[in-house]
Amino acid sequence: MIRHIVLFTWTEAATAEQKAAVTAELRKLPGLIPQLRAYTVGADAGINQGNHDYAVVADFDSVDDYLVYRDHPDHQKVIAEHIKPIVATRAAVQLEL
Amino acid sequence: MIRHIVLFTWTEAATAEQKAAVTAELRKLPGLIPQLRAYTVGADAGINQGNHDYAVVADFDSVDDYLVYRDHPDHQKVIAEHIKPIVATRAAVQLEL
Numbered sequence: 001m002i003r004h005i006v007l008f009t010w011t012e013a014a015t016a017e018q019k020a021a022v023t024a025e026l027r028k029l030p031g032l033i034p035q036l037r038a039y040t041v042g043a044d045a046g047i048n049q050g051n052h053d054y055a056v057v058a059d060f061d062s063v064d065d066y067l068v069y070r071d072h073p074d075h076q077k078v079i080a081e082h083i084k085p086i087v088a089t090r091a092a093v094q095l096e097l
Numbered sequence: 098m099i100r101h102i103v104l105f106t107w108t109e110a111a112t113a114e115q116k117a118a119v120t121a122e123l124r125k126l127p128g129l130i131p132q133l134r135a136y137t138v139g140a141d142a143g144i145n146q147g148n149h150d151y152a153v154v155a156d157f158d159s160v161d162d163y164l165v166y167r168d169h170p171d172h173q174k175v176i177a178e179h180i181k182p183i184v185a186t187r188a189a190v191q192l193e194l
Contacts, residue, residue: 007104007188045192091148096139
């Protein structure tokens with residue numbers, strides 16, 4: 001299994017509406033990209049100081065399935081239209097499990 | 098459910114032995130902290146450029162269970178003895194699912 005993990009911080013100018021749109025649009029992807037075996041996305045819960053603002057954890061059966069997701073036009077559209085306009089920093093890891 | 102996610106980059110001076118010890122020590126924690134429902138840890142798979150070096154994803158039934166893990170002496174010992182000596186940057190999010 002491959003687990004793909006991304007954490008974002010948003011710009012100070014990012015609006016609540018823009019942030020909510022990221023979640024709404026990402027949550028459409030499991031219906032569009034069948035290679036996604038599990039998909040958890042959302043804003044930081046606010047328990048600790050100094051955290052990033054947002055997380056994506058996506059599980060796949062194989063590296064090839066992850067690459068289908070990474071490069072899928074529907075995924076790339078969410079990145080271009082909803083994430084890139086408000087992202088300040090991005091941290092990512094892919095874990096082989 | 099609470100999903101706790103941490104990504105690290107290691108210092109350039111970090112040795113392969115030090116990095117391997119982080120995984121070995123973290124993997125002891127599920128046997129010591131029963132609040133851990135699922136625990137995936139490990140080094141980045143090397144698929145993409147620019148990634149962080151290491152990921153921890155820990156699942157808990159509740160925020161209280163996460164806090165037991167966060168503050169548990171066995172966890173704090175791994176952080177102090179094995180992670181802090183080699184960490185360059187850290188990014189974290191807790192997701193409520």
